[in-house]
Amino acid sequence: MSTSESDPAVATRETILAAATALFGDLDYPGTSIRDIARAVDMLPGSIYAYVDNKEAILYAIVSAGIEQFVAAVESLDPATAPDLRLEQAIRAHVDIVAENPQRALVVFHQWRYLGDESRAKVITARRRYEEFFRATIGEGIKTQAFRSDLDVRYATLTVLGALNWTPEWVHADDPSSADSGRKLADILLAGLRPVDEDTP
Template sequence: MAGTQKVDMDGKPRAVIMNVAMHLFGKQGFNGTSMRVIANAVGLLPGSLYAHIESKEALLLEIVADGIERFLAAVEPHVASSGNPLDRLRKMIIAHVEVVADNPERSQVVFHQWRFLSPEYLPEAIERRRRYEACFVEVIEEGVKTGLIRSDLNHRIAVLSILGAMNWTPEWFSPDGRLSAAEVGDLMANTLLGGILS
């Protein structure tokens, strides 16, 4: 009786479908997830999905767009806020990890499955990703100008290292673990900002 369990359809069924698709896309990938397994997980027949959604790609598009928006919404407020750049950067890292931890599967879709958007929607997704990176570049450069951050290192490499470390978190973070998302984010900030040297 595996995989035959229904999902409570309280609330708009479109949201239920989106949610199920999000988890499956995150775990099996977009191309590794058929409409039939989505339907089965929701508790519907394949064709019935199309009463609520337009297409498989529309699902992906909405998940990706909404997902990126959540990261931006969590991080952008700290970019231009008051306080010194270092504290702000720490807050951004924590915020990022919190968004990841809130839903690792969604994060995986945002980080990896956006490639499978059709050329029509790709540029917008890429632009939003660029905007996200720009947030970190901006704060780091401000930190360099104010003398809080080393000026002898390659900023681009530093930003990409930080982003990489953060984007890897859905790969290992467990909501059942000992550390909360905020704690993990704080510890990551310790490593990334202060380094590991004693």
């Protein structure tokens, strides 16, 4: 099959995934049926299966692609950058990706648990790659004294990721202030990690 012949099928599949993302965001995965997705893209329910295997396959495609986008963003950062600045870049990149499509990010970070065992295991592996970036960066920051020496790496990592995972709840794509949300969140989180200046009154 030539590229030109396959493009319409790829475009249709992407349309289905986009519609499903919006529906999963509004109704949650269990509350959305294949019929709902088909109606959203003006197709017969049976026609959907020419492009996807089933509803779970749709969720896995959304979640796996979404997580890989976040992983790619942090793994592309220069490892030679100071750890505190690298962490700031990662936080800002995370918020920027969320702002592109908050509904998709909400599905990616909160609905992967609906996946079956095999798909969930793959997603967990990708999530661990993302978590490991933050864990390693925070650990490096402690060693280089960019961060406080008394920090518990595990709890510091969970605190940062916990804050990031909920950004889809308050970051909105059509909000002009979203462009500055990453910097503001990074300032707050990094303030809790950096050493306290004892000379500050």
